[in-house]
Amino acid sequence: MAMQSTTFSREMANPFLSVEDQQDRLLVSVRDNWIFDNVLVLEDATASVVPRAGQTVTFQCAGLQDIDIAGAWVLYDRTEQLSELGIKSELTGFKAAHFKFLQHIIDAAAIREQEETLAKPERPKVLRGAVENLGRATSAHIEDLGEIARSILDGVRRPSLLMLRETIKQVYLTGVQAIPVVMVITFLIGIVTAHQAAGQLEKFGASVLVVDLVSISITREMGVLLAAIMVAGRSGSAFAAALGVMKLNEEVDAMRVMGLNPNQMLIIPRIMGLLIALPVLTVFADFAGIAGGALIAVGSMGISGLQFVERVAYSTDLTDFYVGMSKAPVFALLIATVGTLRGMQVKSSAEELGLKTTTAVVQSIFMIIVADALFATLFTRMGI
Amino acid sequence: MEIIISVRDLVNRFGEQVVHDRLSLDVRRDEILGVVGASGTGKSVLMRSILGLQKPISGSITVLGQKIEYHKPGPSRCWGVLFQGGALLSGLTVQENVELPIALHSNMPVETRHELASLKLLMAGLSLSVADKYPSELSGGMRKRVSLARALALEPKILFLDEPTAGLDPIAATEFDELITYLHDNLDLTIMMITHDVDSLFGICDRIAVLVDGGVVVGTEEEILDSDHPWIKSYFGVPRAKRARAAAG
Numbered sequence: 022m023a024m025q026s027t028t029f030s031r032e033m034a035n036p037f038l039s040v041e042d043q044q045d046r047l048l049v050s051v052r053d054n055w056i057f058d059n060v061l062v063l064e065d066a067t068a069s070v071v072p073r074a075g076q077t078v079t080f081q082c083a084g085l086q087d088i089d090i091a092g093a094w095v096l097y098d099r100t101e102q103l104s105e106l107g108i109k110s111e112l113t114g115f116k117a118a119h120f121k122f123l124q125h126i127i128d129a130a131a132i133r134e135q136e137e138t139l140a141k142p143e144r145p146k147v148l149r150g151a152v153e154n155l156g157r158a159t160s161a162h163i164e165d166l167g168e169i170a171r172s173i174l175d176g177v178r179r180p181s182l183l184m185l186r187e188t189i190k191q192v193y194l195t196g197v198q199a200i201p202v203v204m205v206i207t208f209l210i211g212i213v214t215a216h217q218a219a220g221q222l223e224k225f226g227a228s229v230l231v232v233d234l235v236s237i238s239i240t241r242e243m244g245v246l247l248a249a250i251m252v253a254g255r256s257g258s259a260f261a262a263a264l265g266v267m268k269l270n271e272e273v274d275a276m277r278v279m280g281l282n283p284n285q286m287l288i289i290p291r292i293m294g295l296l297i298a299l300p301v302l303t304v305f306a307d308f309a310g311i312a313g314g315a316l317i318a319v320g321s322m323g324i325s326g327l328q329f330v331e332r333v334a335y336s337t338d339l340t341d342f343y344v345g346m347s348k349a350p351v352f353a354l355l356i357a358t359v360g361t362l363r364g365m366q367v368k369s370s371a372e373e374l375g376l377k378t379t380t381a382v383v384q385s386i387f388m389i390i391v392a393d394a395l396f397a398t399l400f401t402r403m404g405i
Numbered sequence: 406m407e408i409i410i411s412v413r414d415l416v417n418r419f420g421e422q423v424v425h426d427r428l429s430l431d432v433r434r435d436e437i438l439g440v441v442g443a444s445g446t447g448k449s450v451l452m453r454s455i456l457g458l459q460k461p462i463s464g465s466i467t468v469l470g471q472k473i474e475y476h477k478p479g480p481s482r483c484w485g486v487l488f489q490g491g492a493l494l495s496g497l498t499v500q501e502n503v504e505l506p507i508a509l510h511s512n513m514p515v516e517t518r519h520e521l522a523s524l525k526l527l528m529a530g531l532s533l534s535v536a537d538k539y540p541s542e543l544s545g546g547m548r549k550r551v552s553l554a555r556a557l558a559l560e561p562k563i564l565f566l567d568e569p570t571a572g573l574d575p576i577a578a579t580e581f582d583e584l585i586t587y588l589h590d591n592l593d594l595t596i597m598m599i600t601h602d603v604d605s606l607f608g609i610c611d612r613i614a615v616l617v618d619g620g621v622v623v624g625t626e627e628e629i630l631d632s633d634h635p636w637i638k639s640y641f642g643v644p645r646a647k648r649a650r651a652a653a654g
Contacts, residue, residue, distance in 0.1 A: 057560045060513055060521075089560040090528075090592075091521055098520070121591045129527040136533055269495075369541030372496035 037066045047072040052084035055092030063092060067099035072108050083114035093122040097130065169284045169362065173292075176285030183281075184290050191294025195256040196301055202255075203248050203302050204309035210243055211235055211313020219322055228322055232329055233336035235314030240337055244306035245299075245345045246393055249352035252299055253385040257360035260291055261381035264364025265374040273365075284365075292357040299353035300346055307345065344405060348396055352389050359385040407434040409563060409595045410455060415464035417450050424450050426619030427464070432563075437589055437596040438623075439606045442616030443636060448599045449489075451616065452565055455597075456486060469562065482510055484563040485556030489571065491548035493540040499526070499551050500536040506558045522558065529554035530584055546577040550584075557588070564588075566598040570605055578602060582609050603646045607653035615640070626650075 037055065041048040049070050055063060072078050080096060082088075088096075100110040112123065176184065218234045264287055267273050273283045311333065318324040324332075363381035367374050410432035417425040424447035432438050442448050453459035455466055460475035467473065471480050493502050503522040507513065513521070523533055529550040540548055549569060556564060569585065570578035586609050589596055600606055606613060607626060614623045617636050622629065630641055640646065 057511070060511065060517060064517065090524060091560060094521060094524060125528065125591060126524065129524050132527055369539060370495035 035066050035069070037063055038070070040070060045076060047076050047078045048081060049078060050081045050084055051096070052086070054086050055088040055096065057089055057091040060091050060095060063095040067095055070099065072103070074108075076108065078103060078108060078110035080110065080112045081114045082112060083116075085116070088122055090122055090125060093126045097123060097126045101130075165365070166362070169288065169365070172282050172284040173289055176282065176289045180289075184286065184293075187286065187290035188293045188297075191290050192297050194259075195252060195291075195295055196298025199248075199252060199255055199298070199302055200305050203251050203306050206251060207239065207244055207247050207306040207310040208313040210247060211239060211310035211315075212317055213313075214238060214243070214310075215314040215317035219317065229324060229328070229332060231322065232314065232318055232324065232332040235318075236311050236333045236337040237341055239310035239314070240307050240341045240345045242345065242393070242397075244310050245303045245348050245352065246389070247310075248299060248302040248306040249349070249356065249389050250386055252295065252302065252353075253356045253360075253389060254382055256291075256295065257356045257385045258378050258382045260357065260360030261364040261367075261378040262374065264361055265367035265377055268365065268367045269369075269371070269374065288357075288361045288365075291361050292354065295353040295357040296350050299356075300349040303346055303349045307342070340405060344396075344400055348393065351392055351396075355388045355392060356385045359388065408432070409434050409469060410597065411467045412451070412455065413465045413467075415451070415454060415466065416462040417447060417454065417459070418462050423619055425454075425461070425464075428616075428620050430614060430621050430623060432595060432597055433612075434595055435589075435593065436611040437585075437598060437609055439610035439613045440597065440599045440616065441601065441606065441613065441640065443640075446616040446619075448616055449567060452567060452597070452599060456484075456565065482559055483561055484565060485559065485561035486565045487549065487552050487556050487567060487569055489567040491540065491545075491552040493548060493552055493555070495540055498537050498539055499531075499543070502540070502551060503555045503558055506555060510559055522554075525554040525557050526551070528557065528588070530580070546573050546581070549573070549581065553584070557592075560592075562593070562595060564594050564596045566596065566600075568599055568601065570600065570602045578604070585609060603649035604652065607646075607650045 037051065037053050037059070039050045039052075041050070047070065053059075070078065078100075080100070096112070100112065103110045115123065215231055215235050218231045219228060222228055222230050222234075264273075267283075267287070273287070276283045276286060315326070315329050318329050319326055360381045363377040363384070367377050408431045410430075412428060412430040415425045415428040415430075416423075422445075424445070428451070430451075440448050440451065450459055454461050454464075455468065455473060457473045457475055457477060457479045465472065469480050469483055473479050493499075494505070497505065500519070500522055503525055504518050507518045507521055511518075523536065526533060526536060531547065531550050531554065535543065535547060535551070540551070543551065553569075566585070570581050573581060582605050585596065585598075588594060589609075598605070598610065600610075610626075612623060612625055613629045614621050615629060615632075615634075615637050617634055622632055622634060622637065624632075629637060632638070641650075
């Protein structure tokens with residue numbers, strides 16, 4: 022009988038909505054700004070609208086000042102949640118401008134529902150998928166390597182003028198420009214080695230052997246190793262980054278459609294360039310290292326310059342120099358191949374580029390040291 | 406008429422080349438302003454100046470009452486930008502790209518963020534099946550739509566579009582124009598659009614700004630067509646512009 026009985030009415034204070042219980046109907050008056058900035062508060066506010074079973078919820082929106090898509094979504098989302106609980110709700114009192122947003126949401130939601138019910142692809146079994154992916158990746162990798170190796174061989178057989186020019190540029194970039202830094206590093210290592218050796222050898226009264234130690238260790242090991250590590254850091258990363266960016270910019274594709282084989286044009290000059298540059302750098306490194314040793318020997322150990330030179334000539338022969346030099350091309354090949362291959366593996370993203378560049382440096386240094394260990398074993402076995 | 410963007414006496418110069426010479430321009434609320442001009446007249450430079458990405462030699466720019474300063478945080482909550490190539494972050498999926506601005510500018514829970522980003526993708530006319538893809542796996546047109554969804558993520562008041570239909574086929578371009586009109590009609594948006602697509606220019610723009618001689622000539626379609634400036638005459642005199650105009654009615 023008394024429809025407007027207020028016995029059950031309950032009022033809630035909230036800047037965004039107020040709730041009025043009218044027995045069979047829960048009247049929610051929505052007001053203020055229902056916009057992106059307020060979404061968190063709005064979600065709480067709508068969550069506090071809890072009708073009893075059988076009640077209809079009416080969202081009265083006439084008092085609304087502003088609403089945007091985020092705000093409309095909160096409102097719509099609550100009506101959806103309620104309808105899942107079997108509670109009917111309606112939205113009334115929209116001004117034209119407000120309604121558009123909500124219509125938007127409802128349209129979009131309808132599309133999404135359609136899409137979600139539409140054919141969801143069957144998920145492949147996780148383990149099987151992983152194994153399959155691993156297999157695919159491995160075979161793709163081997164295929165890539167094969168293709169690159171073949172085009173390199175083809176290219177070496179039929180070198181072009183373009184490749185020659187690029188090679189000269191690479192010799193300059195990776196070799197000539199690296200001379201100062203490589204010389205400074207080996208010079209300093211020469212000093213360090215001499216200092217360390219002097220301390221020990223003086224105890225035996227064999228100070229002069231410092232010269233032997235410095236010159237042999239520099240020529241056989243340290244010179245080429247330091248030069249290679251320096252080059253791996255400088256040029257290995259540069260190769261990977263340069264080729265990676267070219268791939269991202271579609272420059273590599275552009276070369277291909279112009280009839281240039283990017284594997285030949287980009288990889289061969291870098292390998293050739295480094296094959297020339299690293300041995301040359303090694304010579305510079307050897308000289309700088311021995312000079313570092315000389316500075317200590319002559320400067321603080323009382324060995325005369327002439328004595329030093331004589332001692333170097335006596336202790337170190339060309340074989341030691343060749344042992345060191347023979348590793349240079351191998352290291353060069355390792356650095357250039359790893360750097361360029363990693364660069365060519367960049368496919369889609371800037372992140373990948375960074376990752377591949379790092380990998381290029383880490384892997385080439387790792388491989389240099391492994392190769393050096395193999396060389397050391399080999400030369401010892403051969404008695405060289 | 407409320408002025409949303411106000412550019413005053415903007416001067417931009419690269420070496421000897423003067424791009425903008427005391428250029429002044431107002432963008433009104435709720436309009437779609439088309440910006441055209443020959444190559445090198447500084448359309449992109451103008452947009453970059455407004456966005457605070459370019460340091461002008463002199464002049465002042467105000468957006469929504471806020472003064473724009475080079476590389477200082479501008480009203481980034483209130484504007485969305487569609488860069489020419491899309492400029493999606495290549496290391497993130499489509500979904501993450503659209504969620505990024507929401508995550509940066511609010512403390513919404515992941516679920517809400519996710520829902521809102523999905524809505525924006527749908528609004529931009531994309532299907533949700535692209536959500537987990539990476540930008541490199543999408544076509545150029547789809548990338549633009551994702552970029553538009555990202556631009557709309559924060560419910561912006563102003564939308565900047567840099568050649569939105571460049572590189573799209575005529576069907577996709579028309580659809581994109583329709584999408585922009587639809588969003589403009591529904592979302593209380595002010596749009597500044599650089600375009601060379603005469604169909605968009607006549608089809609959806611309320612006013613046209615032509616960059617000439619370091620300055621700008623602004624007006625409605627009729628006003629611009631009445632201009633005596635030789636470049637404007639020749640630009641709108643070419644057959645394709647005439648056809649586009651006829652098509653737009």
